[in-house]
Amino acid sequence: MDRDIRTIDDVMNLLDGLFAPAADRWTSGGSGWWDDFYADRARPVPFFAAKPDESLASYVERGLITPGRALDLGCGPGRNALYLAALGFEVDAVDLSPAALAWAKDRAREAGAEVCFHQGDAFALTRAELTGPYDLVHDSGCFHHLPPHRRVGYLDLLDRVLAPGGHFSLTCFAAGDDGMGSRLPDADFYRQGALHGGLAYEDGSLRRIFGHLTEVELRRMRDEPESSAHFGEPFLWTALFRRDTPARAAVPAR
Incomplete structure (x- = not known):
């Protein structure tokens, strides 16, 4: 008989286990799914191109963010990290996948960019x-790509590392007929033991989740043609x- 739940970490690990083996997408227990995803660098995946998010470039161009210390969460092959480094940011970039980071490091060497890459679970x-x-x-x-319970650790990470006056920039699936991702209620992901490719969010949900931060801008990403930078x-x-x-206030472990 297992009666091992004593701490918040124990609860998180238990809930992670409900999604195994899909938990490989966000936990430090493995990175195989993402390694397979990034193995073929020639795959026609839009975000494989060495281009920064149009939103991130827009924030820079409008002076909403200026060079300083930056953390790129889930950096993949490094397209946003390299963009920020080229602008003079001191960049730490994190990803679970060694394959993604190998590609990002190759790009950094080719560009002569200085980025500090970290392999592992950001939490x-x-x-x-x-x-x-x-x-x-x-x-x-x-x-x-995080299950609902992992938002707790995500918010704690932001609390720990985001400087006063600092900015948090997010790109994520949008709910709606022209969006992407699953619109199931949070509880249904646990009932089904699957994330169905990722969670879609409504704008109101994002405002509630990140309500302790001040909203600067929230909009749909612009559709950029293939020829765009x-x-x-x-x-x-x-x-x-x-x-x-x-x-x-941090949630205490018990």
């Missing part, structure tokens, strides 16, 4: 590895939030 990396504080935390496509797909939300308030 499990130590304070020594992700030192913070960061003036910018950018996430393009990581958040919508930027990546853009209209089935995604883009959001920019600023930290104007103290960190939320």
